[in-house]
Amino acid sequence: QLQLVESGGGLVQPGESLRLSCAASGDTLDTYAIGWFRQAPGKEREGVSCISKGGYTNYKASVKGRFTISRDNAKNTAFLQMNSLKPEDTAVYYCAAGDTVVFCGDYDVREYDNWGQGTQVTVSS
Numbered sequence: 001q002l003q004l005v006e007s008g009g010g011l012v013q014p015g016e017s018l019r020l021s022c023a024a025s026g027d028t029l030d031t032y033a034i035g036w037f038r039q040a041p042g043k044e045r046e047g048v049s050c051i052s053k054g055g056y057t058n059y060k061a062s063v064k065g066r067f068t069i070s071r072d073n074a075k076n077t078a079f080l081q082m083n084s085l086k087p088e089d090t091a092v093y094y095c096a097a098g099d100t101v102v103f104c105g106d107y108d109v110r111e112y113d114n115w116g117q118g119t120q121v122t123v124s125s
Contacts, residue, residue, distance in 0.1 A: 047107020
């Protein structure tokens, strides 16, 4: 059973950067599509970025050019580099993995069977 653990969240000021990590255990991550989702208070969970098994990447429009998703299969870890952070990026960030994801850019939560516990990202001055 694949298990995911996120880390790297924190409190930063607008314009600063954070790098989120999603460490996997119990299975090899390279057979899964990886999605990063976020949920702000009072809002629905939304897809932020994803990377397919083959390396295709997708980004929500509001983070394109600021966030970069990657995966290091040797370390069995996925990453989300977040630059130029804005207050509206404040949320709990979750990584998720699915091995039957058809198109990760759909950010269909039903396709992701494995979820981490989330890490809080707060952007505030």
